[in-house]
Each structure stands twice: as C-alpha cells, then as structure tokens.
Amino acid sequence: MNYQEMTAAQLAAEKEALSIQFQALKEKNLTLNMARGKPSKAQLALSNPLLTILDDPDACFVDGIEARNYGELSGLPSAKKLFAEILGCQPEEVFVGGNASLQLMHMTISEAYIHGLLHSERPWKDEPVKKWICPVPGYDRHFKITESFGFEMINVPMTPEGPDMDLVEELVKDPTVKGMWNVPKYSNPQGIIYSEETIRRIAALKPAAPDFLLMWDNAYIIHEFDGDFVPFPDILALCREAGNPDMVFEFASTSKVTFPGAGVSCFACSEANMAHMKKLYGVQAISFDKVNQLRHVLFLKDKATTLELMKKHAEIMKPKFDAVVETLEKEIAPLGIGSWVTPKGGYFVSYDALPGTAKRTLALAKEAGVTMTSAGATFPYGKDPEDSNIRIAPSLPPVEELEQALEVFCVSARLAAVEKLMEETC
Amino acid sequence: MNYQEMTAAQLAAEKEALSIQFQALKEKNLTLNMARGKPSKAQLALSNPLLTILDDPDACFVDGIEARNYGELSGLPSAKKLFAEILGCQPEEVFVGGNASLQLMHMTISEAYIHGLLHSERPWKDEPVKKWICPVPGYDRHFKITESFGFEMINVPMTPEGPDMDLVEELVKDPTVKGMWNVPKYSNPQGIIYSEETIRRIAALKPAAPDFLLMWDNAYIIHEFDGDFVPFPDILALCREAGNPDMVFEFASTSKVTFPGAGVSCFACSEANMAHMKKLYGVQAISFDKVNQLRHVLFLKDKATTLELMKKHAEIMKPKFDAVVETLEKEIAPLGIGSWVTPKGGYFVSYDALPGTAKRTLALAKEAGVTMTSAGATFPYGKDPEDSNIRIAPSLPPVEELEQALEVFCVSARLAAVEKLMEETC
Numbered sequence: 001m002n003y004q005e006m007t008a009a010q011l012a013a014e015k016e017a018l019s020i021q022f023q024a025l026k027e028k029n030l031t032l033n034m035a036r037g038k039p040s041k042a043q044l045a046l047s048n049p050l051l052t053i054l055d056d057p058d059a060c061f062v063d064g065i066e067a068r069n070y071g072e073l074s075g076l077p078s079a080k081k082l083f084a085e086i087l088g089c090q091p092e093e094v095f096v097g098g099n100a101s102l103q104l105m106h107m108t109i110s111e112a113y114i115h116g117l118l119h120s121e122r123p124w125k126d127e128p129v130k131k132w133i134c135p136v137p138g139y140d141r142h143f144k145i146t147e148s149f150g151f152e153m154i155n156v157p158m159t160p161e162g163p164d165m166d167l168v169e170e171l172v173k174d175p176t177v178k179g180m181w182n183v184p185k186y187s188n189p190q191g192i193i194y195s196e197e198t199i200r201r202i203a204a205l206k207p208a209a210p211d212f213l214l215m216w217d218n219a220y221i222i223h224e225f226d227g228d229f230v231p232f233p234d235i236l237a238l239c240r241e242a243g244n245p246d247m248v249f250e251f252a253s254t255s256k257v258t259f260p261g262a263g264v265s266c267f268a269c270s271e272a273n274m275a276h277m278k279k280l281y282g283v284q285a286i287s288f289d290k291v292n293q294l295r296h297v298l299f300l301k302d303k304a305t306t307l308e309l310m311k312k313h314a315e316i317m318k319p320k321f322d323a324v325v326e327t328l329e330k331e332i333a334p335l336g337i338g339s340w341v342t343p344k345g346g347y348f349v350s351y352d353a354l355p356g357t358a359k360r361t362l363a364l365a366k367e368a369g370v371t372m373t374s375a376g377a378t379f380p381y382g383k384d385p386e387d388s389n390i391r392i393a394p395s396l397p398p399v400e401e402l403e404q405a406l407e408v409f410c411v412s413a414r415l416a417a418v419e420k421l422m423e424e425t426c
Numbered sequence: 427m428n429y430q431e432m433t434a435a436q437l438a439a440e441k442e443a444l445s446i447q448f449q450a451l452k453e454k455n456l457t458l459n460m461a462r463g464k465p466s467k468a469q470l471a472l473s474n475p476l477l478t479i480l481d482d483p484d485a486c487f488v489d490g491i492e493a494r495n496y497g498e499l500s501g502l503p504s505a506k507k508l509f510a511e512i513l514g515c516q517p518e519e520v521f522v523g524g525n526a527s528l529q530l531m532h533m534t535i536s537e538a539y540i541h542g543l544l545h546s547e548r549p550w551k552d553e554p555v556k557k558w559i560c561p562v563p564g565y566d567r568h569f570k571i572t573e574s575f576g577f578e579m580i581n582v583p584m585t586p587e588g589p590d591m592d593l594v595e596e597l598v599k600d601p602t603v604k605g606m607w608n609v610p611k612y613s614n615p616q617g618i619i620y621s622e623e624t625i626r627r628i629a630a631l632k633p634a635a636p637d638f639l640l641m642w643d644n645a646y647i648i649h650e651f652d653g654d655f656v657p658f659p660d661i662l663a664l665c666r667e668a669g670n671p672d673m674v675f676e677f678a679s680t681s682k683v684t685f686p687g688a689g690v691s692c693f694a695c696s697e698a699n700m701a702h703m704k705k706l707y708g709v710q711a712i713s714f715d716k717v718n719q720l721r722h723v724l725f726l727k728d729k730a731t732t733l734e735l736m737k738k739h740a741e742i743m744k745p746k747f748d749a750v751v752e753t754l755e756k757e758i759a760p761l762g763i764g765s766w767v768t769p770k771g772g773y774f775v776s777y778d779a780l781p782g783t784a785k786r787t788l789a790l791a792k793e794a795g796v797t798m799t800s801a802g803a804t805f806p807y808g809k810d811p812e813d814s815n816i817r818i819a820p821s822l823p824p825v826e827e828l829e830q831a832l833e834v835f836c837v838s839a840r841l842a843a844v845e846k847l848m849e850e851t852c
Contacts, residue, residue, distance in 0.1 A: 045483060057470075110540070
C-alpha cells in the first residue's frame, strides 16, 4: 500500500514492523559498501594480461620514442591514436596523461586559475566573482574541484535529455559564468545520455565569458552494460562547427576499462588549446608514464577490441544493476516513496527519496553496516536542497552481498519515509 | 700555452688553426646530444625485470590494499617503507606519487599559491611581493616553476660546502622570502654535496615568513658513480630538532634508478604537513599508480638491493664522467679558459667558461651538431650574469659519441675564448 495514503495508525504499525526488520538486519553486523563507483575484483581480472603484456624491452622503443625514458609530454602517438578513435576526434587533439583524468581536469582549471586559458582576459584568480554551472544531481568530485577554487556554483536541473538548456543558455549571458561540468553519456549519477539536440545547443552556446570552459567528462563513453555501444557525437567537431573551437576540454580514461588505479587518462581539445596547455604543463612535468600507455595500447589495441572488453564488463555489471532495479521495483515502487531512472550504462543508480529523508535513510543504512555516498554529495557544497537524492553504486560488491546491502537500503528508506510521514501527520 | 698570456698575433694564429678544426668537425654532420640528464639505453636495461616482475594478479593485493583498484591517495605502505629507508625518515612521513617528482614539487607550490601552507597567513597568490632563494648555478626546471608563480628569484652563490649560508640567513629575515630550492646531494649541475654544517644551518634557519618552504630535492641521494654510497642526514629530523618541523618538503624518485619516464616519485614531510596536503591533494586525485609502486617494491626490495642496482649504474656512468674530466684536463686546463668541479655522483659536470663566452660556445657546438642545455639555463630567468656557466650532461650518449661531442665542445670553447680575448686586445 502506498505510504502516502496511510492513516496515522497504519503508519505506526508499519513503523513497528520495519523497526523489527531493521533490528534483525543490524544484528547481522554487516559491513557492506555501495559508496563509490569502484569496479569489482572480477572486473579487475579482465585486465590481468596488462601486467605482463609488455614483456619485451625492445618493444619499448615505438614511434621513434623510448617509452622507458623521459620525454614526450603529451604522450605516445599510438596512445593518442587509440583514444582519438574511441572519442571520435583527431590524434593531434589528444594529450595522454597519467592514471587519473581527475588530475587532468584539476590541472586544466588550476592553470586557468593561475595563468588563464587561451582567451582569458586575466587569470581566474583575479576575477572578483566567478560562477560555474553544475547540472544536478552530479559528480561530487567535480563539485569539490570548483569549490576548492572558490567558484559560486549554480545548480541546473537535469532532464531526461541532459541539463535544462533554456536555463544554461540564460546563465552563460553572465560574463562571470566561467564554465560548466558535464558527464554527457551515462551521467553520474543518473545514467542519462545527453540528447543530440542538447549537445548541439551546448556546442553552440554563446557565452559572454571569452574563456568559458566546457568541461566534458566523457568518463562512460564506452560503458554500456545493457545493449550495444551507443555512438556519441564528437564534441570537439561540434564546437568547432559552431564557431567555439576552443571552448571545450574533453576527458576520458581507462579507469573503468582496465585497472581503476593504474589506467591511462587523456584530454582532448583544439590544437590551439593544446599548444597553450603544453606550454603550461611543460613547467610541471617532463612526461607521464609512457610505459603504462604502451601496455594499454598493446592490450586494448583499438576501439573494436576495447568494446569487446567492455562487453565482458557488462556481463559482470548487468546482474548487479538488475538486482538494484528489481529490488527497488519490488520493495519501493508500490509504496510511492521513491523514484529512479533505469540506466543502460555508467556506474550508478540515482534514487530520489521522499524529500527530507535522504540523510536519515543513509544514517540508518550506515547503522546497519551499509556504507553509501553521503547524502547531498551529488550537489554542490554537499547540499541537496530537497534532501532527496541518493547515489547507489552497485559495482563493487558481489551479487550476494549487494542483495544484502539492498535489503538494508530498502528497509532504511522505508523507515525514514514512515518517520517523515508520521511527523507530517502529527 | 695559456690563452690569457697570448699576444694578439698568437691569438690570431690560434683562431686560424681552431677554425680549420671546427670546419672539419662541422663537415662530419654530427647530431649528438649532451643536453639533459637522461640515462642511457644501457642504464634502462638494468631495470627491464620491472616490466614483468608483477606477474601474479594475486600479488596485487598487499597490505590489505588492492593495488589495481582506486584508493590510498598517499601510496602503498610498502612503497612508503622503501622510500623511508632510502631517505632515512619514517614511513608515515612519506607520500608516494606518480612518475614525476617534479609534479609533486609543482603541486606543493601550487597548493601554497592557491590555498596556502599549514602556517600561511594567506595563500601566496595574495602576497603582494614574494621572493625565492635560488642557489646558483641550479636546476632550470626548479627555476621555471617559481618563475611561473611570479616569484622574484634571488641568486645565492654556491660554495664547495653548499649555498652561501651567511647570505641565506640574511635573506630569510625578509618576510616576503617564501622559500628556497635545494639539490643537497650532488647538486645540479655542480655535483656539490652540502656539508653537514650547511645542512644544520639550513635546518636551523629562522625565517621571518611563518610559511617559509624549504624545497629539498634529494634527486641524487643514492646516485654515486665514483665510490661507495655516502650517508646523508635526514633533513626532516634536523628541522624537527631545530624547532622547524613543518618547514621542509623533501622529494625523491626512482627516475634515475629504474625507468626515467615510468618510475615512482615521493615527497616526505612532517605528519602535520602530511595531513594538510592530503586534504588538498584529495581534491585532485583519488590515488596514484599503485601497481607501478608495487612493481618497484618487488624490484628494488630495500635500500641495500637498491644500492646494488646503483653500483651497476655507476659502472656505466663513471667512464663517461672520466671522459669528460680527462678531456677537459687535457684540452682546456692548460689554456686557462675554463674551470669545473669533478663530481662523484649526480648527472652533470658544471663548466665555467671564460666570462662572456658561454652563449657563443654553445652556439658553435650547435652549429657543429652538438646540442647542450642552453646557456643561462642554470640561472633564474635563464640569465647567467657572467654568461659563463655551462652544464655538461654526459649520461645519454655512448662513450664513443660522447668523445666526439666533447671534441666539438672543447674546440667550440677554445674558439669562443680566442674570439673574446681578441676583442679585448683590440
């Protein structure tokens, strides 16, 4: 029965029943984790050949470059080619870095802050006011970066087509609005794919800030777990065609393709931006780890081979997402206390709880031994104005553990909802 | 015969003879490189076992941590232990990063600039004037970093004991002096080892700036090529004992131990600094490449095993440095036109040419096909006030090529000196 239609007495009875269930779960002394988009051990094993694939020292000399030695700041040509094929851009638009695309994103904004971007009138540190567009819910680590540089972050709601573009187009008329976060394919946490119309409107933005920075984190560009690879437009070409060639920096990595902690990251941008950034990055590094880049080239080979590997990830991931969605359908849907989007790729299920119950739900889950991303994390400053959005990250635990964790989560969500509704009926 | 004692006619005759020699060298169409401290192919081969040493996926789970997955921002405990033993500090004082200590140095100053250090009154970006002590000659990449953050760099001459400490002690009384570069063992480029007295005076500095940052780049801490390992004091302990526990950040890497482009770097600092930096670095990265850290732990094992490897490097390096010094002794010493220090470790020979001839010497060498670090590079802003210092980097070419390059260098240095002396006698 829908909780919203229950009488005070019915709610009290439900609370009583749930409390008993919750107590029983607590007594299991579980320690389960659905906090982060961490691949599972079975997924790590898919890339074990990486460990020894580069076994011939002579193979370290490639494209006229000795991978073991210093040099080639922007990466191995063969690694640029691999990423360019995956992203659909040109190899000369690609910079291949170390193990973390987050670090490349941070470097980009950091250089804009300290020295300015190609079209900056001054370094961002000298801007008296600076604002940033944050589609919400979004990725907490993105928001932490712009928070750490002192941006005033503006929430823009996500729609099933991507960010609310009417609002975005309005916001960029303000010259203090300097940039925008995006996870355009299988957005974090909702798993939304930006529509072609949305992407075209983004590429054609006419920001008042000459150095408006479109951060295009294509973290899940090949991360379908349900169905075939979905082709995705090349944002660099679209921006170029719209007269905004230098507006966008695109990011990607193999963190959720090979080893999350020991993969290879990249960014892609216009050649003019590339020349500017190479000059700036040349001050802080001689080169990134080209031996690891070479391992990845040998292992992933090309887009087709990489997509085959992603199919194997999908086989491991799909049952977990099925478990989440089936459990929510069964345990939550009939009660009218939560909603979610069923994603076909990415790493998360975004759950919208009854407003005002997200924090309480997660506190209860924690009490019963289930750790999840903290409430509010999907919003700038960690502040969800509705106290509603919860990010479920089912990838790490094996299915059996995941099912236990989901049981705890559903009981916690129900209990929090009942408590809330009882307050309101008081 | 000493050039300085030559008559105008003798100089003219010498110039004539040298020009013929130079022309003959030019006609060889050489392309030789003594520009950077790049290890040679033979040195790279010493670490080839690294490529496949981590061949068991189960071995990736170590110290309760899965090296392949995300996490452990400050590095693997076993990697911290290895570096702590080499540096002589405590494992909990060590942060293990990616392949480049330069990047860690840049991150430290960058965070001081954007957010401030532990004892900063404000971020350095908000300091109206900020100065930095640069022992000269020094490392060009250090100077580029402080230049890029807008520091006014102050030259402090090196002595055979390290930087002129009377001058340093005087300079730090100025609260706008925010830090100091150091390569304390086998300094770049002179190969000077700071004396214990110098190190103690540095540790006991009483800077007016509460956030004075001692950058201690121990790049060559185990890099003897002539003779046994020379023990070196732990700067962290000395600073702590002198009441300056948070003044120092020490840096090191395996770039010149294993693979220059694919090694492991670290920094060491007080635990209070560590807590502060972890908070800041947590915004830009989830973790560095722990799989590569693990490879290094398996390969280098401990300090004793690492020192054995360094002996093999020494066997390759010593004949090259011998060739440099013997050639200079033979070709330059009798002429009174240059001086140098004979190092026992590190990667460079620092050559002081007749003042006003360094640029011309390197232009001539270039003309005859020998690339070297550009003149002035060993000084802040690339400006050697004497136009005298030249960094010779003999590690990369095989001995036969090196001998050819040295021949070109000596003829170029002689020709430049003769030209200069002829000008003066005009």
